[in-house]
Amino acid sequence: MTAAPEVAVRECAELGEGPTWDPASERLIWVDILSARVHTYHPSTGRRTVMATGQHVGAAKPRAGGGLAVVLRDGIGLYDAAGAFTWLVHDPVPGRRGNDAAVAPDGALWAGSMRYDEAVGGGTLSRIAPDGTVTCALDAVTVSNGTGWGPDGRLMYYIDTPTRRVDVFDVDGERVTGRRPFVLAEHGPGWPDGLTVDAEGCVWVAFWDGAALRRYTPDGRLDRVVELPVRRPTACAFGGPGLRDLYVSTARTGLDLPHPLSGSLLVLPDAGQGLPGVPFAG
Template sequence: MDVVLSTEARLGEGPVWDARSSTLRWVDIERGEVHRFDPASGTDTFFEVGERVGTVAVRAAGGLVLATQTGLYTCLDDGGRRTRLHEVDTDPPGGRFNDGKADAWGRFWAGTMLDRTDGGAALYRLDPDHSLHTMATGVSVSNGLGWSPDGATMYYTDTRTGGVDAFDHDPSTGDLANRRRLVDVDRGWPDGMTVDSDGCLWVALWDGWGVRRYAPDGRLLSTFEVPAQRVTSCAFAGTTLYLTTARIGVRDFGDQPLAGSLFALDAGVTGVPAGEWAG
């Protein structure tokens, strides 16, 4: 496990490999920052959104799509003017967008979360025509997403349920059916995730000090230790798996001075390529 960026992100999240620029996009939710890490030079730059930002994805037409505290936005370039596509409310109020990502068919998925109340959040799908669809309700902390290499299965984490669910997924429409439990996590809480080219799931462990790899049938294959308590998400760039972490809520940094940093490991397998929103 290598430290590729020693930083003190309050809530690092949403890593995604931007193949256009050969950089890793990621966010610091609490600071409202969208980052771009260049592994070739080791430099990290960011722009401020002005509110909490849950995740980011690349837009096929250029620029980015963002899921923030108040809604879904496009951004033409780093730090450029944002255009709001949809405002999304939580019931009761007080929530925000959390994790999300673009799929391989041009759609952008993102879910909301509530700080104190269970069941008022939801998972949404933003189609290329800018229409917004509610795909799951009764959610508390919408989190990791991933798709099997053939697109027939979508994986989804609502963190407070303590596990990862699977849906039947129709790539041609984005429709979901037959939700079922795939993995029960017994170490920390399941957070962000990604899928490799073998169809295995990599699940970040909030309060679990690591990341786990699960087979498509839910069997635990391996655990990789991370020197940070709150591992939030992960993303592939070739065979490199990048991991974001958080400092928020950590009381003692004596055994984890690198909490909030960006880590990487050689996974020995490539990931399913990141999608781009086609809107």
């Protein structure tokens, strides 16, 4: 039985996204895309930081040598441990921005993009190697969202939100092949957004406009629904001591009467067992 959600950080993020646990600093990293800010939170002390990026920021991931990799409107940026910024990939496309991202077991960054007007097929999903080499894996994505890998690294899960599916790929070295539906979410409330995979190989999915997280077994069976007090959860990630707590980012954008906790970072204590994350190797 999963514990009821609690408030980790009360915030009014417009579009909170991408919670990521950084084990090196024992902190939770997440972003507010539309406010162009990267947030961090140390559960052991309650310490918080907020950093402005100057551009809409779809994701922020820890780097192996310290600092952050950020998925910005105009490409992939790097902050070093001292806070100095450089571009790893600078590829501005009018009307397009970066969105959700994840780091693969091999240390590569998989970053999505989307059109501001959400035009069908206007986004991409790309693999960014540590040296900045970009390989486009999918070139007809609409709203690129959740990406994650199974415990043995042989499967990759992926969400293009308007499809109302969670898809799964076979991992073949640096490539993914054999795309097929893992979960069809056509009839439930909400739209699949961000995801994380736990140590049992189950896939947790945040449902935008669905006010819930849903957990699916490795064979695609729905086995748990966690109702949330907010209408627009966006993504989830395990963190905290032993990777037992499940953190949930939320949004308030587009809501006429948002719940008071919309935009806050929520946590489900002792929700399960997460997988250790990998920092970006670049």
